[in-house]
Amino acid sequence: MTAPILYCNRESGHSYKVALALRLMGVPYEQRPVDLNLPREQRSADFRAVSLFGEVPVYVDEDGLAVCQSNAILDYAARRYAKLDGRTPATRVRVREWLAWEANRLAMSFPHLRFSRRFTRADPVLEAWWAARMQSDFECLDRHLQGMPFLVGDAPTIADISCCGYLFWTGQADVDLAPWPAIIAWLERIRSLPGWSAPYDLLIASPPISAGTRT
Known part of the structure; x- marks a missing residue:
């Protein structure tokens, strides 16, 4: 197994909520920033290989399973790691x-x-x-x-x-x-939750979104 990977962008709240959930769950992972200024077909080959829709975030788990769409990732992580989920x-x-x-x-x-x-x-x-x-x-x-x-x-x-x-x-x-x-x-x-971090503190640097960009 390898360390999980989160493809993300620092200005994406959808990326942030996945990164925050993983942090609060205590799940270590690697962040890989995606340049949202680029057309989807020009984004990095490794990202395009795992991203069904060409959008961030994408989470690749320890077994290599890629999960797209932020709420689907949250649902998957809550089930996989048995944290931040309902009790019944x-x-x-x-x-x-x-x-x-x-x-x-x-x-x-x-x-x-x-x-x-x-x-x-x-x-x-x-x-x-x-x-x-x-x-x-x-x-x-x-x-x-x-x-x-x-x-x-x-x-x-x-x-x-x-x-x-x-x-x-x-x-x-x-x-x-x-x-x-x-x-x-x-x-x-x-x-106030232990481990909480603000978006720009939690997400690593990525190319700034340029005026005129439509992601």
Whole structure:
């Protein structure tokens, strides 16, 4: 067996949530940065060999199995290493419900808004749609977290890691979390977890994303 590999990019919240989960699980791995400025067909041969969709992140485990898509990687890691998962079959179902919600809702709003405001500006109508959808998503998340320490029960799971992935970058999109105090408190609890590290501290350097890039 060889050490696991995480193909990633320092500006990718999807990469960050996988890197953070592995760190909190205590799983050692090697990071290999991917230049997102390059067209997918021009990215490194070793990355293209394991990436089904040409996107980061991709996790290659100790046995050489490559897993793509961040929430699929989180699900796989939680099962493989028996950490950051629900404690019962019922709670594990709840965890995966949040993974599906994040992929369909949160990942379709704030990350795009941040990318537009930080890297490549989108059409104002589209940016306004992302902002409105983000507000609805944040309201849903905040409402659920009121009176709850984590998304599923009293311990962190991959559901929390999935949903928090981009939210340490709200300032980059000029988004103030003040209207959502339960989210602010939840993010502080995540920051307090042993082993937590901020995105730019955890992910190694990769080529900066250039203005005009569309990943």
